[in-house]
Every structure is written in C-alpha cells, then in structure tokens.
Amino acid sequence: MSHTQTKFVQNISAHAAAQYWQATLARDSRADGSFVLAVRSTHIYCRPSCPARRPLRRNVTFFRTREEAEKHGYRPCLRCRPNEISGPVALVQRAAGYLAESGEEGVRLGALAKTLGTTEATLRRAFWRVTGLKPRDLAEALRIKRFKAMLRAGKSIADALYETGYGSSSRVYERSNAQLGMTPATYRKGGQGMKIGYTIAKSPVGKVLVAATERGVSAVYLGDAENTMIAELREEYPRAEIAPATDSFQRWVREIVQRIEGQQPQLELPLDLQATAFQRRVWQELQRIPRGRTRTYSEVARSLGKPKAVRAVARACATNPVSIVVPCHRVIREDGALAGYRWGISRKEQLLAQERAAGE
Numbered sequence: 001m002s003h004t005q006t007k008f009v010q011n012i013s014a015h016a017a018a019q020y021w022q023a024t025l026a027r028d029s030r031a032d033g034s035f036v037l038a039v040r041s042t043h044i045y046c047r048p049s050c051p052a053r054r055p056l057r058r059n060v061t062f063f064r065t066r067e068e069a070e071k072h073g074y075r076p077c078l079r080c081r082p083n084e085i086s087g088p089v090a091l092v093q094r095a096a097g098y099l100a101e102s103g104e105e106g107v108r109l110g111a112l113a114k115t116l117g118t119t120e121a122t123l124r125r126a127f128w129r130v131t132g133l134k135p136r137d138l139a140e141a142l143r144i145k146r147f148k149a150m151l152r153a154g155k156s157i158a159d160a161l162y163e164t165g166y167g168s169s170s171r172v173y174e175r176s177n178a179q180l181g182m183t184p185a186t187y188r189k190g191g192q193g194m195k196i197g198y199t200i201a202k203s204p205v206g207k208v209l210v211a212a213t214e215r216g217v218s219a220v221y222l223g224d225a226e227n228t229m230i231a232e233l234r235e236e237y238p239r240a241e242i243a244p245a246t247d248s249f250q251r252w253v254r255e256i257v258q259r260i261e262g263q264q265p266q267l268e269l270p271l272d273l274q275a276t277a278f279q280r281r282v283w284q285e286l287q288r289i290p291r292g293r294t295r296t297y298s299e300v301a302r303s304l305g306k307p308k309a310v311r312a313v314a315r316a317c318a319t320n321p322v323s324i325v326v327p328c329h330r331v332i333r334e335d336g337a338l339a340g341y342r343w344g345i346s347r348k349e350q351l352l353a354q355e356r357a358a359g360e
Helices: 003-010 014-025 066-071 087-101 109-116 120-131 135-152 157-163 169-180 184-188 226-236 247-260 277-286 297-303 310-318 345-359
Strands: 036-039 044-046 060-063 195-203 206-213 216-223 241-244
Touching (some): 036 066, 044 066, 060 066, 066 345, 087 135, 120 135, 195 247, 206 226, 206 247, 216 226, 216 247, 277 297, 297 310
Parallel strands (some): 195 241
Antiparallel strands (some): 036 044, 036 060, 195 206, 206 216
C-alpha cells in the first residue's frame, strides 16, 4: 500500500474500520453508500453487500467514497456495481426529490415511506445514516432553500410564503431567521448596499475563494472551478456590489492559505457574517478545537451546555460560510467517520492530515 493510502486509512478510526469489516462479513446492505471496501490483490472495490467471496482482512482497505477508491487506482466491481447509486443513498435521494416538491409544512413520514415502497423505520435509518438528519429536518432545509431562492428572484414575501407552504408569516420568521441569519425582508434585499471584494488563490486542497468587506472576512469557499465559486457568492448576495478585491486584504488570504497548509494561526482574522446567536456560539466553539484534533458533534453540543442540540450543531457546521477560519472540518461523527463536508470528504481528510503532520 502506498504512503498516500496509508495516510487515508489512518484517518479512519480503528473502531470505524472494525464496524466496516463486520458489515462486510455480514453483507449488510444497510451499510451500502457509507463506505466501500477495496481489495489490494485485485485492485477492485465493492459495496459491503457484494455477493462475491469475502477477501482476507489483510488484503482489504476501506474508503468512504467510491471517488476516493478510484483516485487510488481501484476499479468498480462488475457484480455489485458500487459506482451506481443504490441502497440508503438512493432512497434518501428519491425522498429528497419528493420533499423538495412538497408544498406541505409538515412531513407525513408514513405516507412518504409508502410512496417510496419502504417502511418508516427503514426511511428514518437511511436519513440518519446518509445525512445525519431526520426527514422533517431535511424537509425544512429544502423548504427554506426554496424560500430563499424565491426571495432572491424578487418575489414578495407573501408570495414566497404561500408557494412554500408556510401556514403563517410568524412561522417562517421563526424558522427562517435561524437559517438566513436575518429577517426575510433583509434577506430579500440580497445584500443590497454591501460591497464585497473577493480573491482566489491556490492551496493544497485546490482553489480557495476569500471574500470580505472592509469589516472582515465574509466567505471562504474551497473548490476546483473559479466560476462556480464566484457564482455561489453572487447567488447568495445577488444585489451586493461584488468585484475582484484590491490588495487590501491579501494578508488575510495568505493567512488562510497557511492555515490550509496546516500551519499555526498567525493573525486573528476579523469576520463580517450574518448569523444567529446560536450559530455564532457554535462557530466560536469550533475555533477553540486545537489544530490537528477533532471533536464529535455531541462533544460540541455538551460544551455549549446543550447536550440535546446535536442536530442543531450539525446544521450550524453545515451552514458555516467561512471554512478554515471556522474549522468545521474538525468535527466528526461519534463512530469516527468524517460525515458530510460542504467542500468534499476528501478535502476534509486532507485538511486534518496536514494539520496532524504539521503538528508532529
């Protein structure tokens, strides 16, 4: 196994690897989509449920995504076809399609499960395994996404309320403030009056877009395509004055790139963000996680004095607009898995590996 592969496997905890191997031995279809097993002797990767003969444990390595397996030279198995979507992932994708089109405020889980040809219990397990959310949480997130898109398109708040199925204006103000970070009326302005400068730099994990106002950093995006990152910034603030930045905050950019490389912070970066009080508390707590270390969502929730707010912590991590500065890549699941990351699991692993290597 190459040095690169060794680093990758080390990022999977021994506990998680043991669970993956037990799922492999049991041919557990419920684990399909959460990882793939790769056989070094054949250079083929499979689903956990693959009907083929089980390889020896010493010949097996695990990857959380098929993309990672293929990047390391493995080919998809022709029997179980792990490069095709199925299992819990496919079920959640189908469910998300129905929820995205739904105009109802509540989620009737039984009816949704029946439509998809499954049971409520199976659907709940699939949602938690794939997204870390309950079906109603995802439904709410999709409804807010539609609501935001309508406001950005110039629709009135009343029309957006009606078309997204909110029963009253108080309900949408109560719920949307938590995800918009501002009132719907303010969000509808699309950043009107804001002057945002951005610059794009190279980094070990691809390109990094840093956007800021004169008051501080407002966005840190990771990606491969510059046009895509710029489009995301303009989509979030369609009425803001957005333009390539001058040299005024290049030192902030250099600081962020150095942090991506795993180096110790040298500057205290000011932030200019729209956020709820709870989001700010979570993001501040994430900034306290030492470089190269991780915390679970539950540990973060407990440190805030809200042990039952695990899902709320996960949502705050998912909506973090300033990656690296607020190091949400340092938050993992209870089983040691890295879970979702807006910029890709492989980047999350690379960031952690670089931080650990720099600290050695």
